[in-house]
Amino acid sequence: MSFRPLLVTLLAAAVATAGCAGNTSRDVLLVSAAASLTDAFNGIALAFEADHTGVDVQLNFAGSSSLREQVLGGAPADVVATANPDTMAPLVDADLTTSDPLVFARNRMAVAVPSGNLAGVSGLEDLADPTLLIGLCDEAVPCGSLARAILLRAGITAAIDTNEPDVRSLLTKLEADELDAGIVYITDVIATGDGIEGIAIADAINLATDYPIAALRSASDPQAAEEFVDFVLSTRGRDILARHGFELP
Amino acid sequence: MTGPVRRTTRPPALVLVLAALGLAVFVVPLLGLIARVPWSRLPELLAGDVVGDALRLSLLTSIAATVISALIGVPLAWVLARMEFRGKSLVRGLVLLPLVLPPVVGGAALLFALGRRGIVGGPLNDLTGIVLPFSTGGVVLAATFVAMPFLVITVEGALRNLDARFEGAAATLGASRWRVLFRVTLPMILPSLAAGLALTWARALGEFGATITFAGNLQSRTQTLPLAVFVALENDRDTAIALSLLMVVVSLGVLIGLRDRWWRSW
Structure with a gap:
């Protein structure tokens, strides 16, 4: 078996990758x-x-x-x-x-509901309602750990229906009106514009992240x-x- | 290996090198995974309740998706193989679309169609109160969407290759159409049917993107093994690796187990 083709291939690959790195x-x-x-x-x-x-x-x-x-x-x-x-x-x-x-x-959290708020959510305590569809970020991501810390401070056990992998996917489902409420960043409520409405969380309970x-x-x-x-x-x-x-x- | 002896010629060295590179694409990631497996903690990691819930849910939903695929996918394959109609190539394209579509797109499409505000999900919710997203039923639906094409193409291919004279002979001998279907057609394509079902099940077991987009992620309700791996990767890597190993072993077992049928049917 000849090794020349192998060498040629490896050289070509090396040149190709080096070229890419150099250009970008x-x-x-x-x-x-x-x-x-x-x-x-x-x-x-x-x-x-x-x-x-x-x-x-x-x-x-x-x-x-x-x-x-x-x-x-x-x-x-x-x-x-x-x-x-x-x-x-x-x-x-x-x-x-x-x-x-x-x-x-620095960012703080807010309760987010789809625009129109058909479920009539009025605050953090509604997240405990098992008849509503509630989404949080997964606890592995900051918006999820913050949301849980806030719920803990408020003494509320949320009736969670989904733990979304990041805040954007949670927002997507809120905007689509497939979830009734969730906890997101205040900045997300501003960024999403008409799609969702924000409900403030009391300063004594709300938490900020740096x-x-x-x-x-x-x-x-x-x-x-x-x-x-x-x-x-x-x-x-x-x-x-x-x-x-x-x-x- | 049975079957006719094939003449093998020694391929050029370059072909072997490229083939080795091709194989490496599949093998290297697996080696990377295996190298990181915390073997001594493996039993303890796999005994956790997150793993147990995810495994149970994955088995339940993937089997349900396979059964549903058999019930509606085999008739669809039969129609595609045996009937001529306008727009058939379009229909076949639609059936195969989930094979090439990013699953997350499929999940979003399912959400907009079958979510409680969706064009079908809205009326469904109004009439029955059923909400598919964030439910175990939603997981089954997402898995069916991505996995059923495997069954349809496998069975359709087998039906096309089937010599229609067998069915004709049975009919001539007085068998009813149902009898022909169950006593002649299905038994003759059984190997392909089994292969298609196994592939469908394996794909349903591995489904991730459509599931997390449509059904969300909640332990013991919608968190299947792939979702548990994804979440664990972020905060508990050893468990994620243990779960990944479990999935590799199960999937490889199925694929090796159906090897002979796979070769014969294609």
Whole structure:
């Protein structure tokens, strides 16, 4: 058996992959962000690209715990922003971030109902009603752990019908009027516009979550990654975050 | 291996190399999974109530989806194989669509059609009070949607290859149409039917995207094994790996078990 074909194949594959890496590393900035940041980070990415011609920001949105697993598993990313410090901590512990994460935004929760509120939900206590269809985020993601902590503080046992993998899929089902109520971020109520209505949770019971951001050591362009983090923390970044309903630290 | 002896020629080395690469695509991920299995904790991990609930629900819903597929998919295959009508290729395309459609799209489509505000689900809810999303019935429906095409194409192929003269002879001898169907047609395609059912069941067992989109995720009601794996991956990786291993073993067992039928029917 001749090994030449094997060598040729391997060489061709090596050249092909090297070519890809060379072409993309200079231009693309991969930002992995929590699903609840979807609208705000789309706006920030556009503003950042306008300032940094030649940098193409690609956004990867998922539940924070998915992001954590992706980055721990070696998925390429230059910047990571999660919806709570707990999902960021393992990345710091694994020495994957270039410096300590910085908190850039804060979010609170609200009860969300489909527009029209046909089920007549009036507040947190209605989540205990077994005749209603109630959805929360899964407890593995920050919006799910926060929702559970709030329910615990309020002494309410929710009659949960589904634990959605991230806040966006929960919102989709609320907007489609397939669920009667859920607990989502205040920013989501603002972002979803007409699709859902928000019902405030009393300040004494409501909880906030801090969003940390960090550049990763594995960044293909460390300078662009740092610049993106700085941009999120800058006045312009803060303006965009505030416009989407985030509180600023 | 029985059957006629085939002449084998030694393929060029490049073919072997490429074939090895092709095999590696399937084998490497499995090795990655097996390398991470926490063997010593495996029994303890698999004994958890989340695993038990998910396994029970997965078996129940995948078997239910297979039975439903047999009841309505075999007649559909018969129509496609035996009847000529306008728009048949469109019908066949629609039947095969779930094979290529991302399951999450199928789940969203099911939600918009059969959700309580959907075009069919709305009236269904008004008339009967039945709400399919977030119910075990919804899991069965999602699994049926993605898995039934496997049964339809397998059985349709077998019916087309069946020599119609056997059925003609039975009819000539006075057998009723039902009798022909149950005593001649179905027994003759039995191997393909069995293969199709096994594939349908395996696909239903592995269903994820349509299920989580349409039926949601709640332990012991809608959280099947694949959903439990997905959720566990985020907060309990060892359990996720143990569950994944369980699924690989079950699925591989089915596929190896039906190997002979699979080869013969295709």
